[in-house]
Amino acid sequence: MLSGPASVAPVFEWENPPDDGDVSSFRGRQTVAVADVLMVQEARGRYEQMYRRVGGVPVWPRVIEFLDSRVATLLRESYDDAVGRGLMRAAGGLVAVAGICLYDADRQSAAQRYFFDALRLAKASGDRGFGGYIVALLANQSMSLGRYRQVIQYAETALRGAHGRLSPALVSDLCTLQAKAYARMGDRVRCHEQMRRAEATAGRIRPSEEPPETGYVQRGLVEVQHAEALRQLGDLISAQSYAEEALSTAGSSHLRGQVHRFATLAMVLAARGEAEEAARVAHHMLDRVQGMESNRLRERVLAVCGVIRVQGDGIAAREFVERAQEQLSIPI
Numbered sequence: 001m002l003s004g005p006a007s008v009a010p011v012f013e014w015e016n017p018p019d020d021g022d023v024s025s026f027r028g029r030q031t032v033a034v035a036d037v038l039m040v041q042e043a044r045g046r047y048e049q050m051y052r053r054v055g056g057v058p059v060w061p062r063v064i065e066f067l068d069s070r071v072a073t074l075l076r077e078s079y080d081d082a083v084g085r086g087l088m089r090a091a092g093g094l095v096a097v098a099g100i101c102l103y104d105a106d107r108q109s110a111a112q113r114y115f116f117d118a119l120r121l122a123k124a125s126g127d128r129g130f131g132g133y134i135v136a137l138l139a140n141q142s143m144s145l146g147r148y149r150q151v152i153q154y155a156e157t158a159l160r161g162a163h164g165r166l167s168p169a170l171v172s173d174l175c176t177l178q179a180k181a182y183a184r185m186g187d188r189v190r191c192h193e194q195m196r197r198a199e200a201t202a203g204r205i206r207p208s209e210e211p212p213e214t215g216y217v218q219r220g221l222v223e224v225q226h227a228e229a230l231r232q233l234g235d236l237i238s239a240q241s242y243a244e245e246a247l248s249t250a251g252s253s254h255l256r257g258q259v260h261r262f263a264t265l266a267m268v269l270a271a272r273g274e275a276e277e278a279a280r281v282a283h284h285m286l287d288r289v290q291g292m293e294s295n296r297l298r299e300r301v302l303a304v305c306g307v308i309r310v311q312g313d314g315i316a317a318r319e320f321v322e323r324a325q326e327q328l329s330i331p332i
Helices: 005-015 034-054 056-075 081-104 108-125 128-144 148-161 168-184 188-202 212-216 221-233 236-248 255-271 275-289 295-311 315-328
Strands: none
Touching (some): 005 108, 005 148, 034 056, 034 212, 034 255, 056 081, 056 295, 081 108, 081 212, 081 295, 128 148, 128 168, 148 168, 168 188, 168 212, 188 221, 221 236, 221 255, 255 295, 275 295, 275 315, 295 315
16 A cells, blocks of 8 residues: 555645646547436445445445446547546546445555545546545545544645535544544644534535535534544543434434444443443444444444453443454454
8 A cells, every 4th residue: 555655646636737628538439428427426326325234345346347347438438528527527436435445345555546546537527626525535544544644634635625615514524534633643732623623614514515425424423523532532521422412313324324423432431431331332333233344344343342341341241242252253
């Protein structure tokens, strides 16, 4: 997986001139129609929903096969500039889903390559807001790999390079990512600055005005991210308050989001010495993760299991650990 300057170069190229002046192509025998672009857009939504239901492990081969067999063919056909930009935008959205699924399957190098490809397509499309979304995906990947300074660098580049065209949901999510990175670095002041910025921006979210890619920014996401940041800073009372607030709206979020909300509250409770209550909460996490094939969710379950095992030896804690170990024996 690329790191250092090599991991920044594609983002630098996206942010800076020259922009693509004309993406039209007349090399193919067939002419791409608006209906073809809509087909790719619909495929992106379908595969995204599939990923949310069953995880990235079984979905990424399907997305890549569709990209290779259908989308790559369209990109080699003929189209004018307007249709071409729409095609680049739609194709970039599907390439991004492939990257997300690969990331979820812990195939990090491949995921990064797909994110970079999606970023190049975003620039060709002329959609600056979409490009900022792809940079946010790179920031999230860096967060999971412990590259906290790069998280901040990517997030600030997305905010700057989108030229004010990021939606409120995406700005809010970028701020929460920075808050979590600063918390990991022990910078309490900047963490709280980004938390306040995220909350202020979240108040301006209008779901009907958001692009399809930011559908993951659902009610309670800011709160669960802030709970994670505060847990890292050791501010456990506030972390619990945020985690409980996030959980109060879990019913309106997708299953993956619910898994993370229950996991976050369980880890906060365990850190506060309430291992038995943490175990009871964590059972709800196991209920929702069952049937998913996701290395990222597997890591999440392992982390919760590890904290509860260390902090508690009561009946509920032991029963949870036993159930988690049994469930982990089947691929998540």
